[in-house]
Amino acid sequence: xxxxxxxxxxxxxxxxxxxxxxxxxxxxxxxxxxxxxxxxxxxxxxxxxxxxxxxxxxxxxxxxxxxxxxxxxxxxxxxxxxxxxxxxxxxxxxxxxxxxxxxxxxxxxxxxxxxxxxxxxxxxxxxxxxxxxxxxxxxxxxxxxxxxxxxxxxxxxxxxxxxxxxxxxxxxxxxxxxxxxxxxxxxxxxxxxxxxxxxxxxxxxxxxxxxxxxxxxxxxxxxxxxxxxxx
Numbered sequence: 001x002x003x004x005x006x007x008x009x010x011x012x013x014x015x016x017x018x019x020x021x022x023x024x025x026x027x028x029x030x031x032x033x034x035x036x037x038x039x040x041x042x043x044x045x046x047x048x049x050x051x052x053x054x055x056x057x058x059x060x061x062x063x064x065x066x067x068x069x070x071x072x073x074x075x076x077x078x079x080x081x082x083x084x085x086x087x088x089x090x091x092x093x094x095x096x097x098x099x100x101x102x103x104x105x106x107x108x109x110x111x112x113x114x115x116x117x118x119x120x121x122x123x124x125x126x127x128x129x130x131x132x133x134x135x136x137x138x139x140x141x142x143x144x145x146x147x148x149x150x151x152x153x154x155x156x157x158x159x160x161x162x163x164x165x166x167x168x169x170x171x172x173x174x175x176x177x178x179x180x181x182x183x184x185x186x187x188x189x190x191x192x193x194x195x196x197x198x199x200x201x202x203x204x205x206x207x208x209x210x211x212x213x214x215x216x217x218x219x220x221x222x223x224x225x226x227x228x229x230x231x
């Protein structure tokens with residue numbers, strides 16, 4: 001199985017995520033499937049939906065002791081410092097926990113179970129939350145995405161320093177040949193200057209199907225989902 005783009009040298013994909021986002025979760029599943037067949041290195045970076053959608057007067061996520069998406073990203077930042085693969089596995093584990101099983105990954109008992117399952121060092125949760133610089137790392141990624149990429153939501157990806165792309169937004173994540181066909185579409189998209197958007201309008205039937213697919217997420221979340229239109 002091979003992408004039409006051919007056996008090129010290893011590409012670097014910059015991927016901004018918030019573990020709260022079910023769409024970013026599906027995109028990450030797709031990208032991991034592509035990585036099984038195409039040489040890729042993924043640079044996992046952070047974007048906060050809690051911050052970008054913060055109501056006026058509400059505390060910033062870095063001002064709260066525990067925040068739904070922000071706190072797990074602080075743990076990811078702590079892991080990323082020494083091992084991007086651990087950061088990758090942490091995002092995969094918490095994504096599966098919420099979006100497949102409806103489990104609340106921001107709760108310490110659940111988080112520590114998931115950290116143990118990926119082989120993270122003992123005490124990772126406490127160490128990451130005791131270190132204020134993990135706030136700084138998550139915030140720096142978020143502010144970079146907003147400032148440099150016009151970020152308003154996730155997923156955001158770049159490929160080998162390409163222009164940023166919001167998406168691909170796909171439910172469910174394609175596998176096998178379909179995943180590689182989408183990869184070729186994405187490579188073409190980011191290569192064309194001035195191309196800003198390709199969008200399929202969602203019908204009522206589409207929205208019902210997506211809602212059914214996202215049932216574990218909708219059951220497990222403790223926040224209001226906000227979908228901002230592209231500017």
